[in-house]
Amino acid sequence: MPSRKRWTRDELTVALGIYHNLTFGQLHGRQRVIIQLAGKLGRTPGSVAMKLCNFASLDPALKMRGIKGLEGASALDRDVWEEFHQKPEEIVPQSREILRQMFEAGPDSELEVLPLEGIKVRKRPLGDTEVLVTTKQRRGQEYFRDAVLNNFGGACGVTGIPVRELLVASHILPWKTHTDERLNVRNGLCLSRLHDAAFDRGLITFDDELRMVISPALKKHFPQQGVAGSFESYEGERLIVPDDAALPELAFLATHRSSIFAKK
Template structure:
């Protein structure tokens, strides 16, 4: 198995796709996801983990947190990083296409990246709001966003801790239909269970500057109904569950969500 050959453009697109679906603390050669990808690329897990850490040195969000990654990023690494982030609407679906092609046969199928478990074919098309689910490009974008957001929250609901991936939604803070530039931005996503995703989408709940859950006046009108108390009032004031190396939601996006739905 060749591990010292030069990285190609397509390989870097695939690794960069994975980069945004893992947290920095998961860039480990023993990580099953990295082992799976390395096997399909014909590389060693250590080389893939190292390349992820090289890419981390280019990440301005990590630098703000005092994380520098590994030195040694190539000029091609820099070029692909810049191109990917300058044009995510085109490069994210392309990278997902290259990624999926390593693991599934049909063009209409996509994959799931689950840290600690590995990479597997998605059991069904990603759920969530989308304007063109029939188009492969949009479906790939949704699959990428779902993996990135759910893995950022350890595959559990950020509010309740529910760990059943099949019941989780990668909720958009700024709606998909109205904010094209932020559709694939992990900072525009929160992992929520289906009930709280619907409530967030309708402005029945929101989150404050400290990421604590806010309850709308409309929901308060239903108190003291037991179901509302159990599902919503019990979580009022609770902070979103985020790992120490997770990417937090963008504060400006949350402020716009609160303002749109009239939260004080």
């Protein structure tokens, strides 16, 4: 059994990245992702799960839902938490890069944190569109996708479709204009590619109860069966979000709604 040892700042930074890629109910020593991370850190799964539960005690998104973590977070835990959330554009990519190095993910590989399968490294699919972004941005985007998709239980929040290849981590506040919220899981929705496109273009949004609101511009197309089946049947339905998930930030959704209906 690995001996007890102090956590380093780098270890806590990568562990916090994993924390945000799992929901509270998955923070236990039997979780595959935690078992794999523990092996790389030379620690027991139980000790890693305990550290993630310490982080949970610092999480305001969980406190809002009445979920408590495990007391006993150290001063260094608190420092790493503050740094991670005050400088996400800098620290999140660092966390992801450490994780990628642990799992020997090369530059042409994708790393995914999959709660049911573990941490997987795969070659990028052939035909992937290559967007010209820096390595730092790519690491941040990889983290954000896992954080948002896993926060929604790996399924579209509208339809419940669980096919990961068809899902998008949608930004509520646009990536280009809201740099401070780019990597905030509460600025993300897990949507199918179709519903992501509709959300991005202001054809759908969500109210303060997380119910789908459809724009007048899209309703004009309801006589078309394909449009009605994909949207009309979900109007007024609440986003499907796990009980222990971090809920989308309502203020961000209000901003999204105002930008849509200002175009009427």
